[in-house]
Amino acid sequence: GAGVSQSPRYKVAKRGQDVALRCDPISGHVSLFWYQQALGQGPEFLTYFQNEAQLDKSGLPSDRFFAERPEGSVSTLKIQRTQQEDSAVYLCASSTRDRGLELFFGEGSRLTVL
Amino acid sequence: RKEVEQDPGPFNVPEGATVAFNCTYSNSASQSFFWYRQDCRKEPKLLMSVYSSGNEDGRFTAQLNRASQYISLLIRDSKLSDSATYLCVVKSHNTNAGKSTFGDGTTLTVKP
Numbered sequence: 001g002a003g004v005s006q007s008p009r010y011k012v013a014k015r016g017q018d019v020a021l022r023c024d025p026i027s028g029h030v031s032l033f034w035y036q037q038a039l040g041q042g043p044e045f046l047t048y049f050q051n052e053a054q055l056d057k058s059g060l061p062s063d064r065f066f067a068e069r070p071e072g073s074v075s076t077l078k079i080q081r082t083q084q085e086d087s088a089v090y091l092c093a094s095s096t097r098d099r100g101l102e103l104f105f106g107e108g109s110r111l112t113v114l
Numbered sequence: 115r116k117e118v119e120q121d122p123g124p125f126n127v128p129e130g131a132t133v134a135f136n137c138t139y140s141n142s143a144s145q146s147f148f149w150y151r152q153d154c155r156k157e158p159k160l161l162m163s164v165y166s167s168g169n170e171d172g173r174f175t176a177q178l179n180r181a182s183q184y185i186s187l188l189i190r191d192s193k194l195s196d197s198a199t200y201l202c203v204v205k206s207h208n209t210n211a212g213k214s215t216f217g218d219g220t221t222l223t224v225k226p
Contacts, residue, residue: 033213042118042201042216043158056213091157101146101205103214105157 002026004106006092012112013082021077021109023092032075033103034067035091043091049075082113117141120202120217128225131192135220137185137202146205147178149187151198152219158201161187192224 005024013019025032031050035043036059045059051072060067064082069075079086089110093103120137127133139147147164162169164176164185175188185202199219206212 035216040218042218045213045215048213059213101148101163101214102160103150103158105159107157 004092004094004104006090006106006109008109009107010110010112012114014114015082015084017082018078018080019082019111021079021090021092021111023075023077023106025073025075025092025094026096026104027073029094029096029104030072031095032069033093033095034075034077035093036061037089037091037108039088046077046090079111082111084113087111087113115140116217117215118202118204118217120220122218122220124221124223126223126225127192129192129194131224132188132190133192133222134189135187135200135202135222137187137217139183139185139202139204139215141204141206141215142183143206144183144204145207147176147185148203148205148214149174149176149185150201150203150216152201153198158216161200189222192222194224194226197222197224 007022034046037043047067048056049069064080066078089108091108093105118139149161150158151161152158162171164178168177173190177186199221201219202217203214205214
């Protein structure tokens with residue numbers, strides 16, 4: 001399909017493991033966002049890219065979280081030394097100025113840290 | 115205090131009812147406003163943008179009061195398929211740059 005694709009859909013990690021979550025945005029979408037959604041809460045902003053430039057990483061909760069988008073397309077969110085509080089759904093969204101301000105979300109990666 | 119506040123509900127209404135959701139935001143520099151819909155265990159999807167003059171899309175009406183920093187969503191003639199969580203969203207830019215800030219959502223259940 002032509003939507004935002006995220007993988008893996010589900011990830012179970014033991015506390016202390018590193019995880020990498022991938023986002024493939026809609027082709028041609030310049031802006032890419034990562035959000036974290038805990039159960040019963042709204043999505044919380046993590047970081048934002050415009051092309052390959054990370055313009056805002058103010059929402060990353062600690063230096064264990066790192067995101068990159070080296071070629072301005074696919075993005076990876078990496079979490080080092082996972083903790084139980086990292087358990088959440090990680091949502092990726094992309095947008096383009098041609099479609100106004102609408103965010104197109106992927107289905108998310110559900111991370112469970114045991 | 116969260117930047118975007120919503121009544122979490124849940125709102126349980128019968129089919130055909132009219133229901134209204136409210137949202138307040140704290141950043142007076144906010145430029146753009148939206149309602150997103152999120153079905154259970156699915157991703158959020160744009161329901162409608164909210165314009166200063168108010169706007170309507172079928173059974174849905176959105177209002178913005180910049181002076182009070184208040185946004186509302188009215189759903190008329192509720193359908194079973196309207197059952198979802200409704201997320202209020204504000205953005206400090208009026209371009210596609212910059213982050214969008216989400217409320218925690220209001221859950222609606224429409225019953226037969």
